[in-house]
Amino acid sequence: MSDYFDRAADKTFTRVYKNETPDILAAFAAFDQAVFATEGREIPLKYRELIALAVGITTQCVYCIDGHSQNAVRAGATEAELAEAAWVATAIRAGGGYAHGRLAFKLAGDARAEHQH
The missing domain is CATH 1.20.890 (cAMP-dependent Protein Kinase, Chain A)
Structure with a gap:
């Protein structure tokens, strides 16, 4: 993309x-x-932008990564915070693979049952 x-x-x-x-x-x-209003939200803008960045990394949306990484920095995020947000996204994607692997084992049971008959 x-x-x-x-x-x-x-x-x-x-x-x-x-x-x-x-x-x-x-x-x-x-x-x-x-x-993404500057004021009037419980979660400070910097953290909302870091969340958005992590989601953009997870969904691999280059437009979201571009905009929200810049917006996060403008809202006060450091490179260390950008890095941690990227690692959070990476952990969630890896966790999704792990969890869906378990689902594959579960669903494969249907084929095992058919194969045994």
């Missing part, structure tokens, strides 16, 4: 949303602004 990433040019495609679904775009923008 990152091969297709162009920070400046990619934003021009927002025009499709503006032209085709302006109501949904406006609702999304308002929602996003509420989530």
Whole structure:
């Protein structure tokens, strides 16, 4: 995905949303602004941005990684905090593989039962 990433040019495609679904775009923008409001939230902005960065790393969204890493730094995050957020994301992805491996063992039981008959 990152091969297709162009920070400046990619934003021009927002025009499709503006032209085709302006109501949904406006609702999304308002929602996003509420989530990342500077004031009025229990979790400080720096931590919300670090959470968003970790989620972006987990989902491998280069746009989220770009925006939220910069926003986290602007909100006061250090390189050590960025690194820890990246490790949190890595642990969650690895944990997902571990847990889904257990699911594979469970679901494979159906084939074992068929094979034994």
